[in-house]
Amino acid sequence: MGIILKVTRNELPEREIELTVELIDDDLDPFMDRAYQKVGQQAKIDGFRKGKVPKSILNSYFGVEYIKNEAFNIGMPSIVQNAIVDNADESVGRPLVNIVSEDPLTLKINIGLEPKVTLDAYREIRVPKEPVTIPEEQIEAVITDLRWANSNWVPMERPVANDDQITIDLIAKVEDKEVANQTDVVYLVTEHNNRPVEGFHAYLLDMVLNDTKTFTIPFPEEYEDKEVAGKECEFTVTLKDVKAKDLAELDGVIDLGVRDRWVGITLAAYTFGQFLFTPVLGTLSDKLGRRPILLAGLVSNSIFLLAFGLSGSLWFALLVRFISGVGNANIAVSRAYIGDVSKPEQLAGRMGMLGAAFGLGFMVGPFIGGVLSNPADVIGGFFDTEFWRDYPYLLPCIFASALSTTSLILAYFKLPESLPKNKREISIESPLKTIKSVFMNLVKVKDLSKSVRLLVLINAIYLLSFTMMHATFILFTGMEIMRGGLGFDAKMNGYLFAYVGLMGVIVQGGLIRPLSEKFKHRSLMVVGIFLTGIGLASIPYLQPEPLLLSLIVLTFISVGNGLFQPTQNTLLTMESRNLNLDLGRVMGSQEGFGALSRVIGPLLAAFIWEKTFDGGGIWTYHTVFHICGILMILAILVQFKLELKTSSTA
Numbered sequence: 284m285g286i287i288l289k290v291t292r293n294e295l296p297e298r299e300i301e302l303t304v305e306l307i308d309d310d311l312d313p314f315m316d317r318a319y320q321k322v323g324q325q326a327k328i329d330g331f332r333k334g335k336v337p338k339s340i341l342n343s344y345f346g347v348e349y350i351k352n353e354a355f356n357i358g359m360p361s362i363v364q365n366a367i368v369d370n371a372d373e374s375v376g377r378p379l380v381n382i383v384s385e386d387p388l389t390l391k392i393n394i395g396l397e398p399k400v401t402l403d404a405y406r407e408i409r410v411p412k413e414p415v416t417i418p419e420e421q422i423e424a425v426i427t428d429l430r431w432a433n434s435n436w437v438p439m440e441r442p443v444a445n446d447d448q449i450t451i452d453l454i455a456k457v458e459d460k461e462v463a464n465q466t467d468v469v470y471l472v473t474e475h476n477n478r479p480v481e482g483f484h485a486y487l488l489d490m491v492l493n494d495t496k497t498f499t500i501p502f503p504e505e506y507e508d509k510e511v512a513g514k515e516c517e518f519t520v521t522l523k524d525v526k527a528k529d530l531a532e533l534d535g536v537i538d539l540g541v542r543d544r545w546v547g548i549t550l551a552a553y554t555f556g557q558f559l560f561t562p563v564l565g566t567l568s569d570k571l572g573r574r575p576i577l578l579a580g581l582v583s584n585s586i587f588l589l590a591f592g593l594s595g596s597l598w599f600a601l602l603v604r605f606i607s608g609v610g611n612a613n614i615a616v617s618r619a620y621i622g623d624v625s626k627p628e629q630l631a632g633r634m635g636m637l638g639a640a641f642g643l644g645f646m647v648g649p650f651i652g653g654v655l656s657n658p659a660d661v662i663g664g665f666f667d668t669e670f671w672r673d674y675p676y677l678l679p680c681i682f683a684s685a686l687s688t689t690s691l692i693l694a695y696f697k698l699p700e701s702l703p704k705n706k707r708e709i710s711i712e713s714p715l716k717t718i719k720s721v722f723m724n725l726v727k728v729k730d731l732s733k734s735v736r737l738l739v740l741i742n743a744i745y746l747l748s749f750t751m752m753h754a755t756f757i758l759f760t761g762m763e764i765m766r767g768g769l770g771f772d773a774k775m776n777g778y779l780f781a782y783v784g785l786m787g788v789i790v791q792g793g794l795i796r797p798l799s800e801k802f803k804h805r806s807l808m809v810v811g812i813f814l815t816g817i818g819l820a821s822i823p824y825l826q827p828e829p830l831l832l833s834l835i836v837l838t839f840i841s842v843g844n845g846l847f848q849p850t851q852n853t854l855l856t857m858e859s860r861n862l863n864l865d866l867g868r869v870m871g872s873q874e875g876f877g878a879l880s881r882v883i884g885p886l887l888a889a890f891i892w893e894k895t896f897d898g899g900g901i902w903t904y905h906t907v908f909h910i911c912g913i914l915m916i917l918a919i920l921v922q923f924k925l926e927l928k929t930s931s932t933a
Contacts, residue, residue: 290370298399300374302392304366311351314358318350321357355388363392373397435672436526442489443525447472449487450524455479456517457502457510467523480506480516487520495521550754550885552601556608558878565615565874569865573620574700576613581691583610585684592680608878615874622856622866623701636791637849655679732862735869737925738855741918743876745812745847748914750884752819752840755892755907759822767904769827782834783841790845799850808850809922814843816915823905858927 291303322345323336331340341350363380371394378394436448443449449470455463463479470476472484486498497519506512568576587607594600621633657675658666671677731739760776762768771779798807818839825833859869888907895902 290366292370295393298396300371300394300396302366302370302390302394304362304390304392306362306388306390311354311358314354314361315350317357318354322350322353359390362390366390366392367394371396434528435669437529437669439525439527440492441525442491443472443487443522444527445472445474445488446528448526449522451487452521452523454519456519457514462511462516483518486518487522490520490522492522492525495519548886548889549601549604550750551882552604553608553611554750554878554881554885556605556610557612557614558608558875558882560609560612561615561874561878564612565619565870565872566868568613568616568619568702569868572700572702572704573616573623574694574698576616577620577698578691578694580610580613580616581687581694583607584687585691588680588684588687589677592677592684593674612874612878615870618852618856618874619866619870620701622860622870627857627860651679651682655682731864731869731872732858734858734925734927735855735862735864737921738851738858739873739876741808741812741921741925742851742855742873743880744914744918744921745815745851746877747880747884747887748819748911748918749815749844750881751888751907751914752822752911754885754888756822758892759904759908762904764827767823769825769833771827779833779837783837786838786841787845790842791849795845795849798846799853804850804854805922805925805927807846808854809919811843811846811848811850812915812918812922814839815847816843816912816919818843819908819915820912822908823903854927 289303289305293301293303295301319338319341320334322341324334326333326336326341326344328336328340328344331337336344359380363378367374367378373396374394375397376395378392381391381393383389383391439447449472451468451470453463453465453468454461470484470487472487474484476484480500480502482500486496486500490496497517499515499517501515502508502511502513504513564576564580584607587603587610591600591603591607594603617637621637625633655678658678659668659671659675666678757776760769760771760779762770764770795807818836821836821839825836855869855873856866859866891907891910892904895904895906
């Protein structure tokens with residue numbers, strides 16, 4: 284406003300400042316007219332009406348200084364506000380204003396500043412745990428609440444009882460005048476339900492289906508509808524439906540203290556099945572051909588995906604996941620198939636396409652699963668039934684099974700056998716004997732060449748590190764921000780996984796071929812290990828904001844993995860060919876050791892996480908991810924001992 288002549292800012296201790304404001308008479312001009320108007324309205328001067336007294340008369344009658352004082356009182360809030368806005372915009376609270384001089388007019392304004400908050404090493408702060416004794420009855424109450432929250436409403440054919448959910452038609456009359464007429468009203472019968480009036484629920488007890496009951500209840504004097512307050516109301520109720528809670532079984536209530544351990548066990552059940560049967564299927568494919576093994580795996584997928592959706596208990600779900608892992612132990616057979624039909628210069632690109640397919644599934648799968656889960660509530664309509672409420676994850680399993688069945692049909696009619704009969708072994712051991720010899724077959728990997736052994740070892744170490752991260756990543760992103768996590772919900776985690784999948788598709792589906800033509804496969808493999816290790820070790824240092832930092836770390840992981848998987852498989856395939864080794868056996872050994880890593884990784888990570896995420900010093904939630912980084916360093920060190928018979932271009 285141009286009213287402040289001079290402002291001097293002085294910093295005081297304890298986040299306070301002092302503004303000295305000097306004014307001259309001209310600075311009060313914007314407020315003088317209002318001052319004259321105010322004084323003129325209040326003055327009683329003979330010969331003049333209120334508000335019509337000339338300024339000269341007011342000056343002579345009251346004095347100019349009096350008018351200036353009124354102008355100052357009127358303008359002081361604006362003067363103070365402008366001084367603070369222009370010179371102390373970071374201030375907080377109410378200012379303290381004092382007049383320290385009248386010639387020139389000088390103000391002192393004291394006001395506090397925003398506190399400076401520095402969060403130094405807050406992630407290392409730990410609140411010590413104090414032992415807590417919880418009464419048994421309190422535990423029982425919580426369990427009952429959990430059972431209630433996780434149970435469904437089941438139709439009943441008995442009289443109405445407390446805690447039932449009923450459907451009624453309702454007519455209400457006051458003084459023979461109808462005040463309400465409602466149909467299909469859903470009502471919870473409980474003493475805590477005082478609608479539409481206290482005591483209403485008691486009249487509904489013991490009613491039977493299709494029964495009609497009429498009763499009278501007075502509205503209280505303080506009822507919100509004053510037209511019916513204090514008057515008697517005649518209610519006519521017709522009962523149309525009765526439902527009661529079918530309390531969830533206690534088996535479904537899991538101690539949260541071992542939740543993380545079960546995460547690891549669930550992930551490991553699938554890979555344990557793969558571990559046991561990958562060498563078996565790899566060996567069988569060398570004897571029977573690749574096609575029947577691949578078709579059998581697709582049949583298994585189609586069946587047991589449905590079975591998993593129909594799981595009614597944790598143990599049945601774990602069993603189904605194990606059997607599914609057995610059926611999907613043919614990944615090595617898929618890679619062997621690609622090795623059978625590919626020339627050396629085609630291997631990297633085709634292995635990359637296989638990896639891109641996995642990445643595409645990794646990207647699309649979480650979204651489809653999230654959309655189709657719990658269809659009774661999310662989709663409604665046809666799915667709004669008790670059946671779909673009992674099996675909330677069946678629909679995505681049906682969708683997945685349908686995709687697997689489609690793949691089975693296409694493979695049956697379009698997938699030829701890749702292994703000629705003259706290259707197959709004739710003798711076939713019994714499946715039981717082969718299963719018993721799985722661990723011995725893993726031991727016999729020492730009979731393979733040193734280069735093949737080291738490639739298998741590098742892959743096993745890499746997968747051990749990667750699966751440890753996979754088991755704990757969501758635990759970290761979902762952990763509360765105050766405890767050091769990111770506080771992400773399931774939707775945000777879905778976006779992150781989709782991004783990882785997208786990057787995997789880009790690298791393995793598009794970039795790996797030109798990169799492998801320009802650089803050695805071995806160099807790309809090492810770079811992939813290095814980038815993945817940097818990404819894994821950086822995870823615990825992420826913050827909720829900015830999100831770009833999280834995307835950068837995930838880019839390191841996805842690009843590193845996209846480089847490692849196809850190049851390592853290409854090196855292993857080429858090395859096996861040059862050494863005249865059975866490709867199915869070699870790939871089976873790699874997948875067996877890889878499956879072993881995928882079994883141990885989640886279990887080890889869940890155990891470490893459970894024991895350290897509330898710890899201190901070096902034993903914190905950081906520990907798992909640091910171990911992941913150390914394992915990647917170990918994988919790089921192992922490759923220095925790798926001497927390939929493969930050409931230098933590899």
